[in-house]
Amino acid sequence: MKYIFDNVSDKCSKLTTIAYSTSFSFGIKALDKRLHAPIYGIYGFVRFADEIVDTFHDYDKYRLFHKFKEDTIDAIESKISLIPILNSFQKVVHDYNIEWELINTFLDSMEMDLDELQTYDADKYNKYILGSAEVVGLMCLKVFVDGDEKKYNILKPSAMSLGSAFQKVNFLRDANSDYSNLGRTYFPNVNMLNFSEDDKQKIEHDIELDFEEALEGIKNLPLSSRGGVYLAYIYYYNLFLKIKSLPSSRILQERIRIPNSNKIKLMLQSILRNQLNLI
Template sequence: MNTIATFDRISTICSETVTGHYSTSFSWAIRLLHKDLRMHIHAIYGFVRLADEIVDTFHQFDKEALLDQLTQATREAVESRISLNPILHSFQITVNQFDIPLTLVEHFLRSMRMDLTKTEYTNHTELNAYIYGSAEVVGLMCLKVICEGNSTKYNQLAPAACKLGAAFQKINFLRDLEDDASQLKRQYFPGVSMQNLSDDKKRQLENDILADFKAAYTGIMQLPAKGRFGVYLAYQYYLALFNRIRKRSSAAMLEKRIRVHNIEKLAILLEAGIKHRFGFI
């Protein structure tokens, strides 16, 4: 006889499938988390991907209506503790189990809504608000899971989690500068476009990202053991991508999308595994 546990498990599998299909890097990193945490990080990623697909992919549909539906359905799922949408059902399990503040979810959805109409960020105050909602709060949701109810540890590490989320998002912006402008008609970095990106401007952006990375690393090393290895691996993946970006000239940045190939990801995984095995992580 089927029970609610059956639906819970199916919903978890759906979130895991979404993660695996859309991001091999995060899938590998999540596998290195403790088994108690994996399904919940998959749940967060699955929810985030739903919203991201609405604003970035579903061009032939009414995006605003779809985002309204998702916002309402998410609120109802968390309040009622069930959803017929498996992705939202697995997400509400995580939100309720780890007492993730709904304000974080609302900030995320607010930033996604900005992508529907806002095409340019003219100052860093606007950009920082967008990054907080689109990336930093996702890091905070994951941190709530990793800290497993330890509020003191969560509050201690929250600033570093935000810096890691910001670094990841800024790298995405820099890597996808051409795609964002030509396909989505968006310009995230104030005063920086495909037409005026210079080596000097690129270096300034990289220095800002590097500062975020350094602040994030300190926090990663203080994470609870269950979550440290997986987060460290995600950090290393993005650091490898960042280093590839730094080696490219501003002109070359626009010629071909930069990515970290699977063989390099495997090397990063093996190196991280050795460090973890001997207690360096």
């Protein structure tokens, strides 16, 4: 009867994804249906870890985070957890042979956010991007290739570039709240009090290169996942273009968004392009 509990766990991961991210929710819906539950499972896990370090300021975040990490290890080792999000995630880990190294690298980057006074040089920045985004892309790639290690290794650099692009766009989108509310500046050698057009353009050039490499990989994904990943790419690339069109001063004044009405239009366009092989 465990399948009932597993079903409840999967629904919790799905509910978490829908509640926290319209973009990823739309992207997952564009995947083959058999991929929905495992990708919801990965998103639910990474979202909860991120919430601990970014949101729960009135609680003991250190204790909560390390308890979450211990519970994750126990869930994977025991192949079950009474925490639905972790029960869903551990099933994905075992079904798709996701290595602990990827999970631990992700958790290490989340732990970095517990130090709210931390400054980022180039090495720390790259380490954070690797753990918070690139390895999450690799976890999803494990699901998409479903055991095809040769294809996994071929697409690995592109999957990492896509995760990197998404995270760097997030940094620009959230620069106002990260700096004003959390005191964080992820970009190395950038003073957010004097965030210049030159600073912004250098970051944007770096993101553009990530998007270019990511798109080449998307073109070679299995058909079961290509449309959904392309849709997420289109959402983020259009958000990037909107950020790129704005002066650096606006970045620290508001959180830049793509309206849901525009997302629906982009969804229809991307589905059509994918179906016509025009990616």
